[in-house]
Amino acid sequence: MTAVSDTAAPTPEPLLCAAFAADLDAADFRSEPLRSLWGSEADDALARGTREPILRAISGDDGVLATLGRLLVLGMPQPTAAVEAALPQLGVQGLVSLGLATLTEDAVTPTALLRPQSFVDADGIGEWWIASDLDEVALDGALPADHVLGVGGASRTLAEIVMPLEVDRALDLGTGCGIQALLVSRHAASVVATDISARALAYAELNAMLNGARNIEFRLGSMFEPVEGEAFDLIVSNPPFVITPRVDGVPEYEYRDGGLVGDALVEQFVRTAPSYLTAGGAAQLLGNWESRVVESGLDRLSSWVPADVDLWVIQREELSPLGYAELWIRDGGTTPRDAAFTRLLTAWLDDFEERGVSAVGFGYILLRRPANPTATPLRRIERMPQPVSNVGGALRQGLEAHDLLADGLPTTLFTASDVTEARHLLPGNDDPSVIELRQGGGFARTLKVDSALAAFVGACDGDLTVVQIVSALADLFEVPLVDLWADLEPRIRQLVLDGLLHG
Ligand SMILES: C[S@@+](CC[C@H](N)C(=O)[O-])C[C@H]1O[C@@H](n2cnc3c(N)ncnc32)[C@H](O)[C@@H]1O
Structure with a gap:
């Protein structure tokens, strides 16, 4: 222990x-x-x-x-x-x-x-005073099991993906030092901040007082127990998702480890959270998911989501069992020079082997209870290893685009102001061999397009309708309109979903 x-x-x-x-x-x-x-x-x-x-x-x-x-x-x-x-x-x-x-x-x-x-969040730069437990440097030793973490890399990551929404009620599950509750309190009439740790709640309450946040209520308890029967417009959580072997001698840290086997805590969260959302309400969390020999992690994650709920998952990285074990053993302060390292590594690798784990994914999960229950739910699964920052606004825009497209393509589309086009030509050649559309903000996507789609995007300035532009391009390229439409329409929809075009 x-x-x-x-x-x-x-x-x-x-x-x-x-x-x-x-x-x-x-x-x-x-x-x-x-x-x-x-x-x-x-x-x-x-x-x-x-x-x-x-x-x-x-x-x-x-x-x-x-x-x-x-x-x-x-x-x-x-x-x-x-x-x-x-x-x-x-x-x-x-x-x-x-x-x-x-x-x-x-x-x-x-x-x-x-x-x-x-x-940095979607509002720009902010600053709080945050109290937390003495860290390893101040303690000059290992962290205790009930350590209350300050603001770390994962806290910042979650802060940067939370959608800028004005809401009535928000929930921060596993509030720790209270940083996410403070952030969402700026856009919520009221916030409930929960934690299984009374120590964490004491810090979170102190931090709310220090920073003058008066609309946060603190409740003790595990997972959704403290909010049974309630519904929220926004749930945010940086839950204790770290996968830890359940064997004697492996340290358990309350701040990172929910006490369940494998990724069961993330599974439980994803299965349960939607029933605590209002119509149109969203839950955003960070998590790990295991790929097993029989099923990929992203497929397993998708299968946990209730059929009538929107899912947008962005996998940021995937580690091998060995890479994952090393990362979290080191995070606990044990290095290969310590005698315990090999024993811990063996425990992690045995644990992964028992469940046939081939890799562990990490990323962002966004769930939304659609405001219109008859709409086809979003199922958007992406792998995005490139650096991204401050994408809360882009996530909100992506959901809005999904809702917009539920009624079909808008009559007129506009090119987003942050889109530029890059043309790559072979030396001496006038025709580009590669055309790229680049997004300056949001997820900073770069998309390869052909000359028809590039010409379509270039013409989306509001003068002509979508159908008029595609008709003009069919004439220009001397192809049947019906064929060009079938080719362009799904790609135009994707550009709307990605935020390069808007209605
Ligand atoms: C990774 S920390 C996140 C802290 C903070 N929200 C942040 O973003 O920095 C996870 C928090 O979840 C809490 N926790 C652990 N198990 C929990 C459970 N079963 N139910 C609710 N909270 C739990 C821990 O005490 C810890 O404060």
Whole structure:
């Protein structure tokens, strides 16, 4: 059994949080001022788990920002007098009362980290103060099983894919430090944030108070238990989807591991979430899915989705069982130099072998309960290994395009303003051998097209209807209209779905 934290969870208290926020604000305790203080190279080194460059850069600096940086960003004890001067409204005693530090005679010892977190979502750049448990660097050792994670790569990934929708009720399942709940709270009348961990909920509530979010309700419980019988317009979740062997001696971390075998937690989520959605409501989550010798992971995932629910899945990467095992063993802090590595690797590979797992996919899952129950549900399965960022708007646009096409192609189409065309010609040749349409925003898709489709897209400026353009092209290319229509129509629909054309 993995050890649990030896420090208590924070104690959120509104007045103390307001005083703390005022102090942090006055100190300009934000990402950019801190990065300027210690330099971008040192800042990047911390992201890789090394704090020494920051310590060197601010060595001897006992100013307010440097003191708060060492105390809250790095999680290191600081002289009581310096902390008292840095937090004039909250005071050292207030920090202790919030459960974020302990006090000895002459030093304040942090029991949590608190970092400014800038992020990008569909609204642009934002920033929060996020408290979470001391990390491996601050603890100088392995994480306890009940560790509450700060904002990590997966948190940012989910934030970048959440659709910018104004909604009435939103749910963040497995809220952890509360980052997703904070993000969606900007566009929701009310948010319910749940977690199986009371410790995580304490952090999430503290973070909501610190950042002035008043429309989030916190509930303890597993999966959908805390919201039984309720319905939401938007569900977001970065669930504990990591596949972990269920054998003695393999560490289990609450923040990444839901306690089920294989990808059963993701399966349960996908099967259950639609019954907690309003008509037109959407659920977005990150997940892993196992390809088995008998069935691909994407086929298994599709089979979990109720027949009347829209599914859009984007597989971002696929790892071999060995690659996956190494990734998550290292993530737990065990390297090949540690004696436990081989034992853990064997446990992971045995576990995969038992279920005939040939690969593990990772990606984004979007489920939607269609507003029109008679519409043909979307089944969109894509593999997208290239880097993408901030695609929440593109996902929303893709769903809108699916709805638009349910009534047939619009009479008139327009080329999206971010589309450009690239023509590749063999030297000395006037006819292009390859024509590409490139999307500047969204998923930044590049599509190979022929000259007929390129000419069609070029003519979509609103002057002519779709049928008029295709008729003119049939005359130009001297082909029967019916043949050209049969050839172009499905590809025009795809360009609408991909956001290169719109109605
Ligand atoms: C990967 S963390 C995500 C935290 C945060 N939402 C983010 O995006 O950074 C997963 C969270 O799910 C919680 N969790 C684990 N098992 C759960 C369960 N059965 N039901 C609800 N939450 C669970 C963990 O405590 C953890 O806070």
